[in-house]
Amino acid sequence: MSKMVLLIEDEPNIIEAINFLLKRDGWDVKTHANGHDALDAIHRNKPDLIVLDVMLPGKSGYEILRDLRTEEDNKALPVLMLTARGQDKDRDLATQLGATRFMTKPFSNAELLSVVRAMMDP
Amino acid sequence: MSERKTSAGVRIRQRRRSVGLRQAELASRAGISASYLNLIEHDRRRIGGKLLTKIADVLGVQATFLSEGVQATKINHIRELATPLAHEEAVQQVEDLATRFPMWVDFILNQERQKRVLEAQVNALTERLSHDPRLSASLHDVLSTVTAIRSMSAILSDTENIEPEWQTRFIRNMNEESLRLSDTAGALVQFLETDAKNASGLLSPQEEVENFLETSGFDFPFLENQNDHFEKELHALLDTAGLSPSGIWLLKSYFVQAREDIRKLPLAVAQSFVSASGLDPVGLAQMAGVDVPTAMRRLATLPMKQKSEACGLLICDAGGNFLFHRPIEGFRVLRYASACPLLPIFDALHFPMRPIRRVLAQNTSDVTIFDTISFAQATESSANKEQPVVKSYMFIRALNKSGANAKVQRLGPSCALCSVKDCDSRRELSLVEEGF
Numbered sequence: 256m257s258k259m260v261l262l263i264e265d266e267p268n269i270i271e272a273i274n275f276l277l278k279r280d281g282w283d284v285k286t287h288a289n290g291h292d293a294l295d296a297i298h299r300n301k302p303d304l305i306v307l308d309v310m311l312p313g314k315s316g317y318e319i320l321r322d323l324r325t326e327e328d329n330k331a332l333p334v335l336m337l338t339a340r341g342q343d344k345d346r347d348l349a350t351q352l353g354a355t356r357f358m359t360k361p362f363s364n365a366e367l368l369s370v371v372r373a374m375m376d377p
Numbered sequence: 378m379s380e381r382k383t384s385a386g387v388r389i390r391q392r393r394r395s396v397g398l399r400q401a402e403l404a405s406r407a408g409i410s411a412s413y414l415n416l417i418e419h420d421r422r423r424i425g426g427k428l429l430t431k432i433a434d435v436l437g438v439q440a441t442f443l444s445e446g447v448q449a450t451k452i453n454h455i456r457e458l459a460t461p462l463a464h465e466e467a468v469q470q471v472e473d474l475a476t477r478f479p480m481w482v483d484f485i486l487n488q489e490r491q492k493r494v495l496e497a498q499v500n501a502l503t504e505r506l507s508h509d510p511r512l513s514a515s516l517h518d519v520l521s522t523v524t525a526i527r528s529m530s531a532i533l534s535d536t537e538n539i540e541p542e543w544q545t546r547f548i549r550n551m552n553e554e555s556l557r558l559s560d561t562a563g564a565l566v567q568f569l570e571t572d573a574k575n576a577s578g579l580l581s582p583q584e585e586v587e588n589f590l591e592t593s594g595f596d597f598p599f600l601e602n603q604n605d606h607f608e609k610e611l612h613a614l615l616d617t618a619g620l621s622p623s624g625i626w627l628l629k630s631y632f633v634q635a636r637e638d639i640r641k642l643p644l645a646v647a648q649s650f651v652s653a654s655g656l657d658p659v660g661l662a663q664m665a666g667v668d669v670p671t672a673m674r675r676l677a678t679l680p681m682k683q684k685s686e687a688c689g690l691l692i693c694d695a696g697g698n699f700l701f702h703r704p705i706e707g708f709r710v711l712r713y714a715s716a717c718p719l720l721p722i723f724d725a726l727h728f729p730m731r732p733i734r735r736v737l738a739q740n741t742s743d744v745t746i747f748d749t750i751s752f753a754q755a756t757e758s759s760a761n762k763e764q765p766v767v768k769s770y771m772f773i774r775a776l777n778k779s780g781a782n783a784k785v786q787r788l789g790p791s792c793a794l795c796s797v798k799d800c801d802s803r804r805e806l807s808l809v810e811e812g813f
Contacts (some may be wrong), residue, residue, distance in 0.1 A: 266521045268550045272528035275543065278728065279536070310517055339520035348806065361524040364531045 258375055261302035263293050263319070264337065265311050273306065273311040273367065280368050290314030294322055297329070304374055307354075309338035309345070317352055324353040333337075333374045337362075387431070388443045390418040392436045396682040403765045406435045406685045435685045438582075451475060458489060479552045515565040522558040526551055562587035581712065582623035588632060589618055596680040600635055601644050607636060628737045631701075635678060642675045648683055651676070656688050658750060658772050660730050669732060669752045673772045679702050693722055694766075705773050707745040708737075709790040710734045717795065722771035725751035729767070736776065736778055736785050746776045746785055782783055 260282045264270050270286050277284045284318040291313030297305065305323075309316035316336060323329045338345055345374040349357045356370055393403050397485035404414040416422040424432070425444070442450040452475045459468050471711040475482045508628030529547045530571065533539065599610040611632055615625050643667055650661050662672035703712050710716065716723075723736045733751045750772045755765035789795020792805045 266525060268554055269521065269528065271546070271550060272525060272532060275532060275547075321806070330423035339517045339524075351490070352806075360520045361527045363440075364528055364535070367528075 257281055257283045258303040259300065260283060260304050260306060260371065261297060261300050262276075262286045262306045263290075263296070263311065263316070264308040265289060266308075276364055276368060277371065280371070283295070289317060289358060290316070293319045297323065297332075302332075304333045304335065306335045306337060306370065306371070309336060309349075311357075317348060320352045321350070322352060326349070335374060385424055385444050386418045386420040387806045388446065388540075389414075389424075389432060389436070390445070392438060393418075396436060398436075398682065402648070402652065403432065404437055419657045437681050448475060449478075453484060454489075455482060455485060458485070466642060499736065511568060512565075515561060515568065518561045519558065519565065522554050522561065525554045526558065529554075582621060582627050583695075583699070583701070584712065585620045585624035586627045587704075589620065589624075589628060590631070591703075595678045596682075597632075597635075600632065600639055601641075603636070603640060613743050634674070638671050638675045638678075641665070641671055644683070647675055647679060651679070656684065656686060656772075656774055659752075662698045668675050670754055670768070670770050673752070673770045677772060686774065691720075691722055691771040691773065693726075693767075693769050695726060697723060697726075700768070705747070705775060707739075707775060708747050708773055709739060709794075711790050711794070715791055715804065717791060719786070719800075720806075721749055721751040722769045725753040725769045725771075726767065729753045729755060738785050738787050739789060748774045748776045 260277050262270060262273055262277070262284060264273070264286070265288045267288075269345060270288065274284050282292030285296075285300045285302065287293055293307075293311070293314065307316045307319060311319070316338070320334060320336070323332065323334070330353075333355045334353070335356045335358060336349045337358055337360060338349070339360045346357050355374060358367065358370060393400070400414055400418070401411045404411040407414070408431065409428065417424050427446060430440045433443050434445070439450055439453075441453055452472055455475065456468060456471045459471060497699075505760065529551050531757040533544065533547055533551075550645070597614075599607065599614075611629065614632075615629060618625065618628060620628060642661070645663070646665055650657075651663055654660050654664075656676050658676050659669055661667075661676065662669045665672070673690055676684070677688055681687065687705055688703075688705045689708060690701065691699060691710060692701040693699050693811065695717070699710065699712060702712070721733045721737075725731070725733050730753070735749050735751070736745045737749055738745065751769060752772075753767060753769035755767045758764055758766050787795060787797050789807075792803050793807060795807055
């Protein structure tokens, strides 16, 4: 059975593109489009990896990540943060809160696939 | 008379006259009798220490300017500027420089002033770029759209044997995203161009007005005159203010309100109260029979020559949006980031017509303490009598350490810039404190 990626992102066309890419690459993909109940979606789906956008309606990706890392079972769950802001302080904050990797939009498909593969099989 | 031979008494008298103060007024604010000030001004009493500092504060100059003259003040200033940068020997040569090359000294000091103005502009622009919600949202939209287009176009070009259904979907999506990108980029350019046309650069209409008032020192004699030429003089001033249409509209509203405040609280009444009781808006309101916001606005916008200390004023509407800000040094108010909800100006909205006094300090490391009085009031709306206009006011004075016996509430300019831990009102992580 293939490993599952949970994509938490609110832009429909980015969801569709990443969903297509990751499925073609052999991963099982679930998607979720808002921040406020993203933790429920994580608990429900039990993904092997999360692709998490920062700017989400209801709750930011930073807050979701911070809450996720307080859970004993999810302290080591791989999380790839996606953000439209590439400032050092955003990267530092994501790392400080426990992000496994960090990618700045716009990114290339090859870069995304390469990072996901590396995170799934470290 | 050469400056070296000019006495402190003469300098006090010259400065007092240049700012338009009578001897009795200056004496009263400095806490001495007019006859004693007269003796000082005629060099029949020596002056120094706290009294010199007090008089210098009232006259809006440094004490060294009164005691030693403008040349000594300049030398001190240059020496302060040079100390962290220059070699000790060079610092010792400052006096020689000032004596031999006075025009170069003026040039250096002018450069320093310009540097401060530029620093303030850089800070304002940095804050704007970091926190302006319109700019931030536009850039986020652009990057998100570009990400979607880039990803979908790469899928179309790189994927072999892509199903026609997916091909159609991605082409349709790319068309949608390109239209969105076109709209967002157009709106962004329009936003930046509009700001570029503002006389003061990247400023909101409120900032334009506040800068204009601050640059003028809030000193508009035509307001105080209360004569029939108000409309004519107002329009002449608005025509030459160099503000955007929104800025002119706001500035006009400010002057109409200020004229009404002055009618209720003429300069003589305000001055006399300030001389006797200091900057106490609630006391002034009681004494003059006006509402507290009128007294706050009047005190906060009195020119510095009419009061012995600076004060600030913040006004917000019922939605918590800041409408007006007269800054006071050391107390930061961010216009583009969400303000701290613990500011008493917001508490006052829940307790209208009740003055709330609170002593504040921004962040755990700041040493400046501020005495604030907040007061909210509803006024009848001419457009909708069933829905009054609610505004809240926060009057701010700096306290010296000895005056800070009250309990100090510590808060930040915004959550991101706040170092206070264990705050139930925190909305986002702090960027200035380790451990978050």
